[in-house]
Amino acid sequence: MSEVYSLESYRSIIRRALSAGYTFAPFTTEEVVSGKRIYLRHDVDYSLEMALKLAEANAELGIRGTFCVLLRSQVYNLLSQPSIDAATRIHDLGQYLGLHVPLSSIPLRDDDYSVEAKLRADFEFLREEVPVLSPVYSWHNPTPETLERYLLSRKKAGLVNTYSSQFFRDIPYYSDSNLRHPVEAFKRFVAGDEVEAMQIVFHPLYWVGGGTSMRDVLSRAWCYIIREREREIRLNRFYAEVLPHGMPESVLQQFAERWREATEREPVEWRAPQDHA
Numbered sequence: 001m002s003e004v005y006s007l008e009s010y011r012s013i014i015r016r017a018l019s020a021g022y023t024f025a026p027f028t029t030e031e032v033v034s035g036k037r038i039y040l041r042h043d044v045d046y047s048l049e050m051a052l053k054l055a056e057a058n059a060e061l062g063i064r065g066t067f068c069v070l071l072r073s074q075v076y077n078l079l080s081q082p083s084i085d086a087a088t089r090i091h092d093l094g095q096y097l098g099l100h101v102p103l104s105s106i107p108l109r110d111d112d113y114s115v116e117a118k119l120r121a122d123f124e125f126l127r128e129e130v131p132v133l134s135p136v137y138s139w140h141n142p143t144p145e146t147l148e149r150y151l152l153s154r155k156k157a158g159l160v161n162t163y164s165s166q167f168f169r170d171i172p173y174y175s176d177s178n179l180r181h182p183v184e185a186f187k188r189f190v191a192g193d194e195v196e197a198m199q200i201v202f203h204p205l206y207w208v209g210g211g212t213s214m215r216d217v218l219s220r221a222w223c224y225i226i227r228e229r230e231r232e233i234r235l236n237r238f239y240a241e242v243l244p245h246g247m248p249e250s251v252l253q254q255f256a257e258r259w260r261e262a263t264e265r266e267p268v269e270w271r272a273p274q275d276h277a
Contacts, residue, residue, distance in 0.1 A: 004211060007208060020193070023036065026134070027160045039162075039197070041199065042054060044069045044204060046075050047224040049227070050221070065096070067087075078126070078130075088130065097132055099133065100140050103140065137156075147168070171195075174199070175200075
């Protein structure tokens with residue numbers, strides 16, 4: 001039986017990488033880097049609280065990853081004060097912060113000027129609120145066409161492209177997207193001596209949510225997502241009076257269970273995508 005995705009499994013992978021002699025390098029270094037290194041990226045798709053827990057694990061292990069956060073998210077508001085505080089806390093734990101860019105926000109026209117202008121504008125805007133933001137970005141849900149289009153661009157609008165050939169094709173690239181690799185596979189990836197450098201993408205969603213399937217992960221993630229969204233409505237006087245401590249945990253658990261039941265009513269044939277992103 002495969003190991004369960006969990007924070008403890010995550011820690012065991014990182015410890016194995018450290019034992020194998022890997023260091024954890026930033027994407028933004030301009031120096032020629034040699035030696036065994038891992039470019040560790042964490043795309044924050046749904047929850048800053050989950051990201052904060054993974055950042056705490058990294059700090060405990062003495063490593064640094066790059067957390068790419070969404071300015072234009074349908075799930076969390078990065079510009080709210082609690083979100084800014086969480087992002088700042090992630091940086092204070094010794095981690096890097098980068099920009100996560102949804103393709104829907106970028107006008108992909110024949111000329112790249114509009115892409116560069118949009119990337120730079122978003123970066124400068126966000127850095128006004130989060131000054132510790134590093135000049136690095138990753139695409140959110142990229143298509144193979146987008147990856148190919150910008151593969152040769154190490155930088156776009158002055159921001160390091162984590163999907164450029166340097167980090168995506170010239171060295172091995174491993175992602176946990178939709179649990180495409182079992183925990184044991186990641187342990188093998190970081191245990192050998194033949195690979196000098198690699199990029200690994202570990203999403204907070206999977207390791208903090210945990211489980212052996214996407215159904216497990218998403219059913220557990222709902223509690224984090226709802227709690228973060230509840231902050232605003234708890235400022236409502238009526239809500240604060242009737243639920244002074246927030247929504248009861250039992251209600252959240254019931255919602256997660258009902259959500260899981262809904263996904264199990266009719267079997268869906270689903271297959272994890274290949275490792276292009």
